[in-house]
Amino acid sequence: MTADSVALARSPKSLPLDERSIWLRRLVVDALVGGERGHVGSSMSPIEILRVLYDDVLRHRPSEPGWSLRDRCILSKGHGCLALYALLADKGYFPTDLLKTFCRKGSILGGHPEHGKVPGVEASTGALGHGLSIGVGMALAARMQKRDSRVFVIMGDGEINEGSVWEAALSAGKHKLSNLVAIIDYNKIQSAGATAHIQELEPLLDKWRAFGFAAEEVDGHDVAKLQKLFARVPLDAGRPTAIVCHTVKGKGLPFAEHDPEWHHKSKVTAELGERLYAALEPR
Amino acid sequence: MRQTCVNMVYELAKADDRVVFIGSDLSPGLLAGMQEQFPDRWYMEGVSEQNVIGMAAGMALDGAIPYVNTIATFITRRCYEQVAVDLCVHDLPVRLIANGGGLVYAPLGPTHEAIEDIAIMRALPNMTVVAPADAEEMKRFMAVSVDWPHPIYIRLGKGGDRVVTRPEHGFAIGQAYLLREAEGGKSNPVLLVGTGVATTQALQAAEMLAADGIACHVLHMPTVKPLDVAAIEKYARASRLVVTVEEHTVIGGLGSAVTDALVERFDGRVPRIRRIGIPDVFASDYGNQEWLMETFGLHAANIADVVRKAVGSD
Structure with missing residues (x-):
């Protein structure tokens, strides 16, 4: 098991994490250990994106998940749900203790997030390429109902291989949905290997711009930069926004970073759990 | 039956501001009156069935009641996963108006003949499947369709079909x-x-x-x-x-x-x-x-x- 050299070369330098980012990753590990399985790499890459959204950007009320004026946040790459569960638990949508029940009988927390079951989950995702269309519908509904809610949709880089994503992008561009923000967790690795080898996405920013989006890129683990960029959303008052976040698959776990073998683990033993916690000792 | 069905969407939209029409790439001028009167509730989204279903789901999650219309084979086969996951797993009140149920498109061949649509739609949990016999029954059905809390697949005949149903029966899903x-x-x-x-x-x-x-x-x-x-x-x-x-x-x-x-x-x-x-x-x-x-x-x-x-x- 080794880091993929192409993904490594194309990713931002992996800088140390602050206490909050480490704490959130430890919550993810609680769930991985409790469920003895899970998408490790895919859940570690979008944590700062979700952290900045829920801490600084989204208008939301954890005690009232159905509040109609809230901003909507859809994790379209549903397999990265442990990152979303960690944030939702941390924010008080449900107790952090529940994370340990991940994928267990009777749990509300499955291997993909379900709307109506998990407070704060806006749409059931897991089948890839669905979230952006749902987001387009929500953004249009907000416009129809004269709400100023915004809709944020987080997609994986492998996910945007799906043609449906680009159908949705056409629609968003046509309707000039300035209340819609497409976010790409661009960790450069999909299940089978480097995106550069499986299905090249470059030039990715140009693609979003060509579909009518105002698009920018950012280091998806740099909290200050993410805060600064999201504060400027919409990037253009007459167009939807796309933010390509350069991230590191497995971020925070040195032995897992950039390694496709860590996309998913179906046997997280107690021993492996210890290793994961040890890698996330606060510095 | 087809014209009656889409005209009814317009009628329903006049009475209920949750009602939305979404077509793919249908006849020019379809529901032009609705487009003019309710521009934010009339959509023609192009040949993109997967997106259209997801979009309808997003609207329905926020309280709208979308009536989606395209050819039966495309609204079932092309976007089956979106119908299953976005509509049925979420159990949303989206209505699928399927032009040309059965052999209506005979001259166009098997790509356009919806011969298994009922089977694949009724296999999905939460889905309701309706196939009226004539335009009069379609009208009665559409009137009660708005408040049905689940997704509905509506199978249309060719149009001009002989009226065999009776008004005194009314319509209950x-x-x-x-x-x-x-x-x-x-x-x-x-x-x-x-x-x-x-x-x-x-x-x-x-x-x-x-x-x-x-x-x-x-x-x-x-x-x-x-x-x-x-x-x-x-x-x-x-x-x-x-x-x-x-x-x-x-x-x-x-x-x-x-x-x-x-x-x-x-x-x-x-x-x-x-x-x-x-x-x-x-x-x-x-x-x-x-x-x-x-x-x-x-x-x-x-x-x-x-x-x-x-x-x-x-």
């Missing part, structure tokens, strides 16, 4: 209607069960059979799911033969649903059954809908023949 009662109060009649425009053929067959002294009930099932099992049980119990008729493959449609219900309700002592539908093939000819229906034996004369043969071997 999930209810079957007896359109013809076996004459003379004869005991042991034959029960013909139809859905969509196939019911019209069943009614004609019943006429023909009456002349031969074979009395038939004709039970119309505009809702294939949820199935009115009580009605089937009631009429089948006294019948010597049950014949289902549908413009659909014999696999998984009305005939399968009725058979399943009979097997379960009659504890194995099932009445004799004949299922008339499209055999397990794609159509290999063109022509028109009537011609292909005849080719597959979905016309009144053949239905009557099937009954005569079955009854003759009593």
